[in-house]
Amino acid sequence: MANKKFHEIFEKLREDISSGRYKPGDRLPSEGELTRRFDVSRMTVIRAMQELKLHGFVSRKVGSGTFVAAKSDPGSHLFGLLIPELGQTEIFGAICQGMMEAPHAMHHSLLWGNNADAEDKERDEVAQHLCQHYITRKVSGVFFAPVEYSSTRFEANRRITDAFDKAGIPVVLLDRCVEPYPKRSRYDLVGIDNRRTAYHAAAYLIACGAKRLVCFARPNSAPTVDARAAGFREAVASNSHGAEGVVRFGDAADEQLIRSILEADRPDGFLCANDLTAGQLMHTLIAIGRRIPEDIRIVGVDDVNYARLLPVPLTTERQPCREIGRMALSAMLDRIEDPGLPPRDILLGCELVVRKSCGPAPTSKNR
Numbered sequence: 001m002a003n004k005k006f007h008e009i010f011e012k013l014r015e016d017i018s019s020g021r022y023k024p025g026d027r028l029p030s031e032g033e034l035t036r037r038f039d040v041s042r043m044t045v046i047r048a049m050q051e052l053k054l055h056g057f058v059s060r061k062v063g064s065g066t067f068v069a070a071k072s073d074p075g076s077h078l079f080g081l082l083i084p085e086l087g088q089t090e091i092f093g094a095i096c097q098g099m100m101e102a103p104h105a106m107h108h109s110l111l112w113g114n115n116a117d118a119e120d121k122e123r124d125e126v127a128q129h130l131c132q133h134y135i136t137r138k139v140s141g142v143f144f145a146p147v148e149y150s151s152t153r154f155e156a157n158r159r160i161t162d163a164f165d166k167a168g169i170p171v172v173l174l175d176r177c178v179e180p181y182p183k184r185s186r187y188d189l190v191g192i193d194n195r196r197t198a199y200h201a202a203a204y205l206i207a208c209g210a211k212r213l214v215c216f217a218r219p220n221s222a223p224t225v226d227a228r229a230a231g232f233r234e235a236v237a238s239n240s241h242g243a244e245g246v247v248r249f250g251d252a253a254d255e256q257l258i259r260s261i262l263e264a265d266r267p268d269g270f271l272c273a274n275d276l277t278a279g280q281l282m283h284t285l286i287a288i289g290r291r292i293p294e295d296i297r298i299v300g301v302d303d304v305n306y307a308r309l310l311p312v313p314l315t316t317e318r319q320p321c322r323e324i325g326r327m328a329l330s331a332m333l334d335r336i337e338d339p340g341l342p343p344r345d346i347l348l349g350c351e352l353v354v355r356k357s358c359g360p361a362p363t364s365k366n367r
Contacts, residue, residue, distance in 0.1 A: 005040045009048035011112050017057050017068055018078050018109040019137070028058065028066045057109075077108045077140035079332065082130050082160070083174065084147050086112065089276075090304040091321050092145060095174060098325020099143070105329060111139065124156035131160045135167045141332045145174040148222040154180060161187065170335045172328050181226035186343050188335060190328040193347040194224045197317050198231030201299045202271050204315075204352060206235065206243045207362035210269025210297050213245035214261060216252065216281060217273035225273045228301065232271055252280035259288060268296055275300040275307045278314055282357070286311060293359035303353050313355035320348050 016022050029037065034045045049066055052058045059069050086092045096112075099105060111134065127147050134142055142164055146157040157178040164171050173189040198215070205213055215232040217225045229247045236245035246265055250257045252272070258281065261267065272278035278300030282292060290296050292312045300307060303318035327346050335341060354361060 005038060006044050006047050006051075007112075009034065009038050009040070009045060010051050013048065013052060014057055014109055015111055017052075018111070022068045024068050024070045026068045027064075028068065030065060077333075077336070078111065078137070079108060080111045080130075080134035080137070080139040080142040082127060082134065082142055083145040084127050085145065091302055091319055092174070094321030095325040095328070098322030099329045100325075101322060102326040102329040104333070108140075108329075111137065124150055124152060127156065127160060131163050135163060135169065139169060141170045141172065141336060143174055143328055143332065144171050144178075146176050146178045146222065148176070149218065149220050151220055153220060153222075154178070161185070170332065170339065172332045172335065174324070174328060176222040176224045179223065181223040181230070184343070184345065188331045188344050188346070190324055190331055190346045191224065191348070192319055192324070192350055194227035195231035195234070197301060197350045198228035198271060199235045200231075200350075200352060201301065201317050202232045202235035202245070203239070204354075204362070205269040205271060205297055205299055205358065206239045206241050208269075208293075208297055208358045208360075209362070210267075211241070211243050212265060212267045213243060213269045213271065214265055214267040215245065215247045215271045215273075216261075216277060217247075217249055218251065218277060219249045221249075221273060228271075228273055252277045253284055255284055255287065258284045262288070262290070270296060270298045272298065272300045275302040275304045275314060275316055278316070278357075279306065279310050282310055282312060282314070293357055297358040299358060301350070307353075308355060310357075312357045315355045315358045316353055317350040318353050319350055323348055 013028065022028060031042055031045045031049070035042050049058065053060060057069055058066050060066050081096065083092050099110065124147055144160065147153045150156065161171055161178055171187045173185070173187050175191040177185050177189055179185045202213060213236060215229050217229070232245060232247065236243055248261055252258070270281060272281060278298055282298060285292060285296060292298060298314065300314050300316035303316045307314040307316050327348070331344065331346060
């Protein structure tokens with residue numbers, strides 16, 4: 001909770017400075033005033049103020065208080081973050097942190113929009129509201145992680161990008177495209193190489209001895225999942241160990257569904273679209289009485305913090321989230337400097353983190 005409050009204070013004051021509510025040289029409210037205003041401890045306020053100073057927004061004068069720093073960079077920009085899963089999906093917090101750590105980040109500001117508490121069916125509407133908010137604020141650009149898990153997700157995402165196009169605001173996509181796989185949009189995209197990542201993960205499952213594989217994902221997922229399914233199919237098709245594989249969609253917490261997949265496909269290995277699905281599936285399989293990895297091996301994608309804390313620590317593909325954030329900011333600045341650049345896919349590689357959910361590491365003979 002303290003960490004959430006710290007971000008709330010930091011972002012609110014940074015937005016007030018960027019919007020001109022507090023101008024260069026203005027004195028910010030005292031630590032005592034901010035403590036009462038946000039109902040937090042003095043240490044939480046001090047941390048937020050230190051972060052503002054670190055990013056060049058304020059300067060502190062002993063005995064006088066904290067003041068808005070003089071503007072030294074006429075090329076500074078205010079960017080919007082339109083990330084429906086911010087605060088819910090761990091990778092996006094790390095991606096945003098990478099943006100703030102990027103070279104020249106201190107010369108620019110980020111407006112955070114968060115609709116993580118909304119239900120899936122409500123996120124389209126909340127995302128549209130944030131879109132209009134950023135247009136009204138006349139931001140220099142928007143980092144957009146398109147909506148997923150909605151049957152109308154593609155239409156909703158296109159409405160958002162069309163609105164930014166009409167307003168002349170450049171968009172850099174994070175993690176996923178607004179078009180179904182394998183189509184690509186006219187916007188820059190920064191994320192991971194999903195097809196190769198899944199290929200590598202499936203190949204590792206096969207090397208560990210899995211013969212009957214299932215790629216499992218939640219319905220209405222982002223196009224990244226379709227790319228991962230394509231990589232999974234390629235790995236199965238090209239293996240020399242006689243392995244077979246199918247792609248299934250559903251709720252990993254649905255015990256009846258998982259029982260039906262076990263009966264129909266008899267899998268001994270699952271590649272899950274992400275760690276959340278992998279964790280839910282692991283709990284369901286254990287409840288059914290299946291042993292991991294003795295009966296079924298599991299691999300995920302993301303390497304979120306809880307992956308190592310699951311009942312059986314999860315083998316997973318680690319996303320380079322901070323690097324994605326840094327590359328996204330660089331791509332945005334390139335786009336602003338040269339709007340005529342062709343659209344680019346900047347795809348980073350993942351690192352396989354081996355834990356216990358796949359059993360012993362494969363021998364060189366099985367690789």
